[in-house]
Amino acid sequence: MPFDFDAVVSRRGTGCVKWDRPEEGVLPLWVADMDFQAAPAIIEALHRRVDDGVFGYALPPASWHESLARWLAKRHAWTVDPDTILNSISVLPALAAVIRAFCRPGDQVVLQTPAYNGFLHVIRDQGCEIAGSPLRRIPAKTEGDFTYEMDYEDLDRKLADPRAKLLLICNPHNPVGRVWTADELKRAGEIALRHGVFMVSDEIHADLQMPGSRHTPFATVSDAFPAASATFWSASKAFNLAGLQTAAVICANPAIRAKIRKAQVMNGTGDLNPFGFLAASTAWDRCADWLDALRVYLHGNYQTLLEFVHTHLPRLQVATLEATYLAWVDVNALGLPSGELAHRLEQQAKVKFAPGSDYAEPPGSAFLRINLATSRAILLDALNRLRKG
Numbered sequence: 134m135p136f137d138f139d140a141v142v143s144r145r146g147t148g149c150v151k152w153d154r155p156e157e158g159v160l161p162l163w164v165a166d167m168d169f170q171a172a173p174a175i176i177e178a179l180h181r182r183v184d185d186g187v188f189g190y191a192l193p194p195a196s197w198h199e200s201l202a203r204w205l206a207k208r209h210a211w212t213v214d215p216d217t218i219l220n221s222i223s224v225l226p227a228l229a230a231v232i233r234a235f236c237r238p239g240d241q242v243v244l245q246t247p248a249y250n251g252f253l254h255v256i257r258d259q260g261c262e263i264a265g266s267p268l269r270r271i272p273a274k275t276e277g278d279f280t281y282e283m284d285y286e287d288l289d290r291k292l293a294d295p296r297a298k299l300l301l302i303c304n305p306h307n308p309v310g311r312v313w314t315a316d317e318l319k320r321a322g323e324i325a326l327r328h329g330v331f332m333v334s335d336e337i338h339a340d341l342q343m344p345g346s347r348h349t350p351f352a353t354v355s356d357a358f359p360a361a362s363a364t365f366w367s368a369s370k371a372f373n374l375a376g377l378q379t380a381a382v383i384c385a386n387p388a389i390r391a392k393i394r395k396a397q398v399m400n401g402t403g404d405l406n407p408f409g410f411l412a413a414s415t416a417w418d419r420c421a422d423w424l425d426a427l428r429v430y431l432h433g434n435y436q437t438l439l440e441f442v443h444t445h446l447p448r449l450q451v452a453t454l455e456a457t458y459l460a461w462v463d464v465n466a467l468g469l470p471s472g473e474l475a476h477r478l479e480q481q482a483k484v485k486f487a488p489g490s491d492y493a494e495p496p497g498s499a500f501l502r503i504n505l506a507t508s509r510a511i512l513l514d515a516l517n518r519l520r521k522g
């Protein structure tokens with residue numbers, strides 16, 4: 134069945150962070166959700182559930198973990214025992230629980246920068262410090278103008294600090310768009326293992342591979358990693374279900390799983406809502422064709438961005454996008470700090486992008502993160518506003 138990603142869905146006035154926060158008239162290409170309707174099978178399943186008319190406390194059936202395990206096996210060649218999966222009300226509360234399980238206030242969480250801003254907030258909110266290991270910028274190998282690689286020497290230094298208690302890998306990486314290879318994950322993980330640091334791999338964007346690109350689950354690259362790591366997984370990014378707040382923590386180590394579960398209970402998080410697990414299992418069981426069509430559309434949007442920038446804004450540079458729908462654009466040549474540029478673009482050009490300053494961009498540089506998950510017509514309108522701005 135064909136899916137119409139060109140359809141413009143009106144989201145203003147629907148209680149929507151992305152569209153209702155900026156003032157009327159501003160095109161919002163910032164927070165990471167998509168302007169597309171969910172897959173038809175998900176909408177139907179939710180309609181049927183609404184028709185039950187009773188929404189008391191929910192008990193996720195065992196089948197929701199089985200759906201995820203089947204999806205991981207089929208899509209990502211990763212065999213996961215459904216009994217090793219914990220529920221979480223979205224990913225960030227899972228991160229808070231893992232930090233609570235492993236760290237005391239003042240301890241450090243090592244992550245690679247630039248970094249997803251939600252990580253930065255949660256780590257600080259738990260009273261911990263961020264030990265940022267800057268990714269190294271290198272020339273692009275495929276589409277795009279530049280890309281990044283890990284700095285293993287720096288990771289080694291950061292992980293050697295006795296205060297470092299967790300390594301948080303973003304796989305694939307938001308905001309730089311890298312899909313880490315098995316070799317890269319293995320090298321980084323082996324350093325953490327050598328220093329006795331527990332590892333967390335956030336794989337929320339894993340299903341959003343650009344066509345031709347392939348996800349490697351962190352836990353699959355070394356026999357030693359499953360027992361020494363936890364992976365966050367969710368249908369929320371790829372299937373646009375973030376508002377239903379449902380995620381999973383996969384952890385093969387029973388003692389550590391119990392520790393994380395205990396921290397979830399202490400944080401008062403962990404129980405799911407009935408719409409969330411229904412939507413997620415429907416996505417994994419029945420919506421692979423929708424996802425594959427989406428990925429082709431998103432790649433078309435990425436190519437549209439590249440072509441537009443190279444033609445009309447040649448002083449900007451775009452990072453290679455291997456996965457996610459979040460483009461990372463170097464706007465240093467415009468001579469303004471990213472926060473100020475984003476503010477001016479919102480006020481004057483009526484287009485809202487996320488400034489690199491939210492994502493621990495390198496000091497002295499300026500980036501914008503552009504959310505490409507919208508209809509091509511809106512994307513082109515936004516890019517024209519950027520050009521005029």
Ligand SMILES: Cc1ncc(COP(=O)(O)O)c(C=O)c1O
Nearest residue numbers: 165223224225249307335337380
């Ligand atoms: C890498 C990453 N992890 C986690 C999240 C947030 O996930 P959740 O809404 O499930 O807390 C996001 C949202 O953009 C993200 O990009």
